Amino acid sequence: MNNFLTIPFLIFFPMIISFLILSPFFTSNEISVRRFTKGICFINFVYSILMIIFYSTGNPYTSEIHFFGMNWVQSLGIKFSFRADSISVILSALTCFVFLLASSASKLNIRKNHKFYYSMLLLLESAILGIFNANDMFLFFLFWELEMIPAYFLIGGEFQENNEYAQDAKKSAIKFVLFTFFGSMFMLLGILLLHYYNFAANGVLSASFNDITDSTIPLSIQILIAISLIIGFGVKLPIIPLHTWLPDAHTNAPVPISMILAGILLKTGGYGIYRFNYELLPQSFQIIAPFLAIFALINIIYTAFIAYAQDDIKRIVAYSSISNMGLILLGLCAINRIGISASIFHMVSHGLVTCGLFMITGIVYLRFKDRNINTLSGVATVMPRLFGFSVLIVLASIGVPLFAPFISEILTIIASLNSDISDIIKFVALFSLPLLILSSCYMLKFLHKSFFGGLKAEYAKVNDISVHEFVILASVLTGLLIFGIFPDTLLSFVGNGIN
């Protein structure tokens, strides 16, 4: 079935449309641009679902683009080649789904510069899809860098009216770009060294993932490469000392962009660790995995405490994302099939949960013009339907059975307890199990403080959620329930693709 579904279409279709939207011939009417973008995102989503349906295990989609009969940069062995195995396919589908949600959610608070906004949104989508589907280290790096441009404009651009956070947004966008660039330079160092030492050891001048074998590269150099790669991915994931860009960017960005950042962009870091460290450099990953697991534990505990201390509802959600990313990292460090599939599963489930949570904060802020949990109260009295959704999604996020995060959290812990790499990982797993309760502390605090209590008089006539918002929240919830009740659909699909 490889012949009618091609990856380049999936990746470059949004990019071409984004240039089309940006061109002066395209209409600048808000409603038509948004609906058009939504339509494009929907087409892409359907396409990615088709790619899942027609995917046959052990037979990944591949494709290669040549320029004038030559590879992209022939003299360095860089090819414009794509390959989608089961993990890429799943994460691509998640990307398309989150972008569909985000383009719908843009109705909430995007009021200015529509053409620019939607074109950047689509450009970001193709960059992220490129990261998930690239089959060449330099191509991966290209998309990794490319994603920075639209992300900068989406975080820091002026798209909202009377936005009190506009100045902060600009600063945090610059912070985001500098941090990402800092990380990607380390990543580039790793890629360059891997490329060269693979050539020196195996005699194959190629940057393609298929052509890299680590067994002949000296171990010390492998570790050097692995560490510089981890620093690169650690900025995105984020791993603790490199995380400071995240709360700022997530808090100050418009709601749809926060959904994308937390839902997808962070996962590119985890995907990178899987693709590079786990697949290409397994020897060195076995050595550094225990140390990474300790960082994962710090991620889980430390950010949970910070999240508890926050007043801003968006910041709480942002810190909870970092905490969850620690869990993903722990799953990857377990280096066994369950661990990896639990990690990927958690990427999907956390992607959905965090979309829902950011959507809720966006709706609350839109109605009450307030994000502080100390001044916010009584939302439940005027918005009962939103309250219902909030309770369900918050319960999902703290890992209550029937919802997807429950499965992935439990599986991650089980996998790391069974890990035969090192005792440190088992130790970390033992510690992190009770500490997962911390997530319920801050999430329930958020729910309790903002939804219960007396309502201020001026908000008595606030409307409950509209149909539009209902659909978004309901689709998130449906996804969470489906994967929570039938986890094996995803787990076996992912598990079969892991070597």
Added chain:
Amino acid sequence: MINDIFNILFPETVLTIFILIMLILSMFLSPRLYKFARFLSVFGISLSIFFLTTVQTEPQYFGFKNSVMSDSYTLLFDFIILLCGFFIALLSKNLVKSFKSNAFTYHAILLSAILGAMFTVSANDFLTLFVSMELLGFSTYFLIASAKGYRSKEASFKYLLTSAVSGGIFLFGVSYLYGITGSINFSEIYKFVSENEVSLLYSIASVFVILGLCAKLSVFPFANWIIDVYKGTETSVLAFLSTIPKLAFFGIICRLLVFPLGNSIILPFAVAIISLITAFWANTYAIRENNVKVIFACSASANASYALLTASLVSVYNLSTVIFYLICYVIMNLSVFAFLNIYGDNNSMNVENFKGLFHKNHGLTGGYAISIVALAGIPITSGFIAKIYLFTAIATSGLVFVPFLLALLLLTVVALFYYLKLLLPLFEQCDKNTEVMNLKPAFSQKFVLIITSVITVLIGIFPEILIELCKFIAFNI
């Protein structure tokens, strides 16, 4: 002699004839005929480009008693230098219009600078090299000083002083080399070095030679001039200053490093260290600056140091990288200064003044933005490929250079910060009170800006053709 002229020096001869014509015309014609002067200059350069086809390159040709040489390497550099000259001549409008003296003189000096640059690349002994360097240098002093106001005079004088000092250091190194090898001819020095054992003195002498040449690239010991000179120079002259001397001096430094001075042991490390210091200095200096010209001065210095570091790790592969990097870099710079030329030298060069330009002039500001993005090394531009290619070359040079590589990579993060400072105001939304300038470009300026920025993107998407060319050139040296 006549044979030599027809075999390898015909383009240079054409340029010389045009210089003479312009100098004669400047005595008789009205100084206000700037359009005719520009046409003549562009025509001369085009004719010279056309006559590059007559140059004999296979096999290497040595003319004028071995003092000038020609191969595909010099041919490529001559071509790029002439191409840059073509664009720079097109940008001359603003300067020449406000120029009190003669338009023909300006173009004659520009052509003689190009002539000097071409001879610098194809020199085959230190005497020819020194003379052509001085021809290039003196023309540059005049070009810098040609704008109105005391600042340009000051800039010109500073450049003159630095060049004088660096020229002295260069000659000092050459005198030692002559003392050791008994010749100033590159081929004979190379012959001597490959037959005899290399002494420490020889290594030190070659470091002096390279240092003397590097001053023009604004590398560490002589880096400071670039700030003041860029501040006081007209943008069209900056377009010249940031491209042609750079091409000429890199052309000759790469040749010297590969071919006569290649056996020196301490030279690569010395050059690597000074270029690292330069990169550090330039990138950190630019952070505090708000003047666009100064930021580009620092960027020029930093970029030169990256290329120099790569060139110092002598290998054929690295040489092709440096050539590729230079070509990409020169094109980006032309585009940047074409935009600044349109923007106008009379306006303030503070970054704040560029606010909101994108919303008034999509195409022009877009081209400028693309070039800045390329300078920062972000994808779909030639800068990205050039950066990857350059860093690959350093990575392949061995584990000793990994710290250098890491340092450079981190410095590019610092560089991104000041490139963002240039880039972001362009896209900022202005409130209705502040007036955004409406750019009014002449056709020639628009032409240069659009062509160069389109080439920047095209190389970013289809780099392989140019890379193959550079590799071919590097393997033929």
